[in-house]
Amino acid sequence: MVPLLYMAQYSVYRYDPLMIAIxxxxxxxxxxxxxxxxxxxxxxxxxRIALLTTILSLVLxxxxxxxxxxxxxxxxMTITIVVLTPLYVSMVILxxxxxxxxxxxxxxxxxxxxxxxxxxxxxxxxxxxxxxxxMTQANLVFMILSIHxxxxxxxxxxHRSAQILGAxxxxxxxxxxxxxxxxxxxxxxxxxxxxxxxAFMIAxxxxxRQAMVFPVFIYDQAMDLLNWPLGSAxxxxxxxxxxxxxxxxxxxxxxxxxxxxxxxx
Amino acid sequence: MKVDLGRISAYLICLYxxxxxxxxxxxxxxxxxxxxxPPKGFSLEWFVKVLRDTKIxxxxxxxxxxxxxxxxxxxxxxxxxxIAIVRYRFRGRDLLNSLFLAPVLAxxxxxGVGLLFFFTDIGLIGTLPGLVLGHTVIAFPYVLRTVxxxxxxxxxxxxxxxxxxxxxxxxxxxxxxxxxIRSGILAGFLFCFMTSFNNVSISLFxxxxxxxxxxxxxxxxxxxxxxxxxxxxxxxxxIITLVIMLGLERTLGLYRLLEKAKAxxx
Numbered sequence: 001m002v003p004l005l006y007m008a009q010y011s012v013y014r015y016d017p018l019m020i021a022i023x024x025x026x027x028x029x030x031x032x033x034x035x036x037x038x039x040x041x042x043x044x045x046x047x048r049i050a051l052l053t054t055i056l057s058l059v060l061x062x063x064x065x066x067x068x069x070x071x072x073x074x075x076x077m078t079i080t081i082v083v084l085t086p087l088y089v090s091m092v093i094l095x096x097x098x099x100x101x102x103x104x105x106x107x108x109x110x111x112x113x114x115x116x117x118x119x120x121x122x123x124x125x126x127x128x129x130x131x132x133x134x135m136t137q138a139n140l141v142f143m144i145l146s147i148h149x150x151x152x153x154x155x156x157x158x159h160r161s162a163q164i165l166g167a168x169x170x171x172x173x174x175x176x177x178x179x180x181x182x183x184x185x186x187x188x189x190x191x192x193x194x195x196x197x198x199a200f201m202i203a204x205x206x207x208x209r210q211a212m213v214f215p216v217f218i219y220d221q222a223m224d225l226l227n228w229p230l231g232s233a234x235x236x237x238x239x240x241x242x243x244x245x246x247x248x249x250x251x252x253x254x255x256x257x258x259x260x261x262x263x264x265x
Numbered sequence: 266m267k268v269d270l271g272r273i274s275a276y277l278i279c280l281y282x283x284x285x286x287x288x289x290x291x292x293x294x295x296x297x298x299x300x301x302x303p304p305k306g307f308s309l310e311w312f313v314k315v316l317r318d319t320k321i322x323x324x325x326x327x328x329x330x331x332x333x334x335x336x337x338x339x340x341x342x343x344x345x346x347x348i349a350i351v352r353y354r355f356r357g358r359d360l361l362n363s364l365f366l367a368p369v370l371a372x373x374x375x376x377g378v379g380l381l382f383f384f385t386d387i388g389l390i391g392t393l394p395g396l397v398l399g400h401t402v403i404a405f406p407y408v409l410r411t412v413x414x415x416x417x418x419x420x421x422x423x424x425x426x427x428x429x430x431x432x433x434x435x436x437x438x439x440x441x442x443x444x445x446i447r448s449g450i451l452a453g454f455l456f457c458f459m460t461s462f463n464n465v466s467i468s469l470f471x472x473x474x475x476x477x478x479x480x481x482x483x484x485x486x487x488x489x490x491x492x493x494x495x496x497x498x499x500x501x502x503x504i505i506t507l508v509i510m511l512g513l514e515r516t517l518g519l520y521r522l523l524e525k526a527k528a529x530x531x
């Protein structure tokens with residue numbers, strides 16, 4: 001808690017190139033981050049990347065969560081291990097891996113070129129597209145686990161009843177399974193969103209300064225430019241952005257889950 | 266034969282999740298002086314280079330020492346915290362519990378910057394105690410969680426029988442409770458070790474030039490130059506991580522592991 005208090009304190013101090021911070025109360029740091037066009041642009045880009053990552057994670061996460069739920073034995077174990085891997089691998093290794101993949105001469109471009117799918121190398125490194133591809137790989141696990149746990153919560157007899165009543169597999173899925181996993185989808189989306197907004201390592205290497213996002217901006221202020229007041233104000237704003245969805249999310253997910261439980265009974 | 270589209274897409278997405286890690290591992294065996302995929306030839310020269318590089322070996326030592334101390338400190342704190350929260354009823358218990366778990370929810374970068382300001386003020390920047398403290402903040406919630414879970418599963422009648430047979434409270438804890446929650450502590454310890462060993466976002470702000478951890482060395486090397494040595498170091502870390510993961514699987518079982526991952530991420 002103390003580190004956060006320090007941060008809150010610095011965030012209302014005035015920046016001074018020599019002293020780093022002068023203790024007189026001001027809100028100019030917050031105003032700067034929120035209203036200056038450049039900083040607001042960084043913030044907006046961060047939101048855009050997180051939103052796209054969340055959508056892509058949902059699209060890619062659902063089939064895996066479903067397979068993980070249906071599969072048994074060895075298949076289930078293998079999928080589970082694969083899904084959990086990014087959680088256990090150091091972020092710096094993932095970031096390094098994505099740099100080797102996304103560079104103009106990197107793996108993805110040379111593979112696509114040798115297959116004659118593209119002529120010119122795609123611009124992936126230092127672009128939002130590249131960041132979204134990398135972030136999705138790193139954070140997909142949170143979406144998959146959330147959806148998986150809501151699949152596990154569905155009573156198995158519901159599937160059987162739907163099929164006995166004559167529903168096809170597709171109908172069972174769209175009318176029974178999908179609606180019942182909405183709490184998991186909501187929870188996973190909010191989780192992926194807030195984790196992507198605050199993810200630093202991949203953003204630092206793949207987005208770098210060309211597609212600057214908020215966490216990288218904070219790092220620069222704190223470590224390179226030594227503008228601690230501005231860095232602190234940004235940190236507090238990021239904390240708010242990251243925590244609000246989680247808080248709303250857990251309340252919402254809880255209420256949705258309650259509603260479905262009542263509907264089930 | 267019927268083509269199961271759902272299954273195929275699930276496998277392809279799994280491949281996408283594994284892809285970066287497979288690439289790093291395979292590029293570390295290349296015989297070319299640059300990172301390339303598919304790797305050309307096979308050589309172990311990059312691993313040899315790693316083992317000859319005193320800077321990398323030094324940072325490996327720093328990481329091991331740091332992760333070990335952090336795990337021990339976090340395990341002790343986590344155990345005490347779990348006992349307080351599970352066994353005792355007091356005012357502000359829920360608040361304390363959420364305060365303990367808060368560091369997991371806060372963005373790592375915010376925590377790192379906050380710690381930077383705090384430790385600069387009290388002179389802990391660039392010191393081992395500072396790093397240990399910083400890592401403990403993010404590692405100890407894991408022990409708290411795993412120990413709390415196994416502690417609430419302990420049958421209290423066992424402790425009561427021990428005490429009615431004349432064992433002191435301390436002896437009961439040592440000989441009855443502790444063995445029963447052993448797997449929870451061990452799992453928490455391994456989680457801590459892994460968290461600390463792999464962490465870079467906190468170390469980045471606290472380490473300073475004198476204490477480069479292994480992930481930090483990768484962090485700086487990736488910015489300077491691009492050769493397969495970094496792949497080789499990453500492969501070594503991946504193997505260590507894999508060993509710990511297998512250790513966790515042995516102590517907890519895979520599905521419990523999954524539950525743990527969920528409990529911690531939420």
